Amino acid sequence: MLIAIAGSGSAGLCCAHTLIDSGVPADQVTLIDARAEVGSPSHKPGLLNHSELWQLQLQSWGLTEQTYPHPTPSDAIGLRREWLEKSLAIGAAERGVHLFVKTRIISSESLDSRCRLICSDVGGLEGGVWDGDLVVNALGRPPAALGKDVDHTVLASLSDNNLISIEELENPIELSWSGIITSKRWDVALDAHSFRRGDGTWETWYQDSQSVLDQESALEEFSGSFSEFKSACVDASLTRGVALAQAALERL
Numbered sequence: 001m002l003i004a005i006a007g008s009g010s011a012g013l014c015c016a017h018t019l020i021d022s023g024v025p026a027d028q029v030t031l032i033d034a035r036a037e038v039g040s041p042s043h044k045p046g047l048l049n050h051s052e053l054w055q056l057q058l059q060s061w062g063l064t065e066q067t068y069p070h071p072t073p074s075d076a077i078g079l080r081r082e083w084l085e086k087s088l089a090i091g092a093a094e095r096g097v098h099l100f101v102k103t104r105i106i107s108s109e110s111l112d113s114r115c116r117l118i119c120s121d122v123g124g125l126e127g128g129v130w131d132g133d134l135v136v137n138a139l140g141r142p143p144a145a146l147g148k149d150v151d152h153t154v155l156a157s158l159s160d161n162n163l164i165s166i167e168e169l170e171n172p173i174e175l176s177w178s179g180i181i182t183s184k185r186w187d188v189a190l191d192a193h194s195f196r197r198g199d200g201t202w203e204t205w206y207q208d209s210q211s212v213l214d215q216e217s218a219l220e221e222f223s224g225s226f227s228e229f230k231s232a233c234v235d236a237s238l239t240r241g242v243a244l245a246q247a248a249l250e251r252l
Helices: 010-021 051-061 081-095 234-249
Strands: 003-006 029-032 098-100 105-111 114-119 129-132 134-137 175-182 193-196 202-207 220-226
Touching: 003 010, 003 129, 010 029, 010 051, 010 081, 010 234, 029 081, 029 129, 051 081, 051 234, 081 098, 114 134, 134 234
Parallel strands: 003 029, 003 134, 029 098
Antiparallel strands: 105 114, 114 129, 175 202, 175 220, 193 202
């Protein structure tokens, strides 16, 4: 069975590795992402809250020291999320997964028992067409850098037999968040979230309405949309990836 995973963020990459670990041949799995580069631009925090649950698994999937993990006093791990995703993508490719970036899904359709994705063809996907059996929706909310005209319903035309998608039980209000990387820790507001990474820098996230940092001192800045900080941490994406993989396995 040929499986396409739409989105190669943390959830999509976790889904791909979980499928392979469960016996799905790697060459039957295809990852598709509209971004020019896996992991960039980053738009969610690089904090892994439950390292004891995930660290060994991530290492088996390709986690490297280039991710700069750093344990926090609460046993969480601060890391460079963009490099986490890059290392997991390299690990997936080394296992035999097909990975296409710069490949935006334009439309989708179900064809009898099979399905088709029509994509932009600049990323190497032959003819811009993927034909297979099952599409896993790991898209989530795209980075703002992809533009506000991203079609969130591009997979809606697929039949239930051809699509794996996990809907939220609720529709939480999405808030605008800003992230900033600095060379030293700043005194921040109580409702901001700050943690150290293994490269010696500090990553801090706060809601856009707050003015908590001197942005002239920023080494790097991010922006994202999510309901609360915890829901955007690495754990939440990995948990979603496992759930998507399990749902896909039930269809095999």
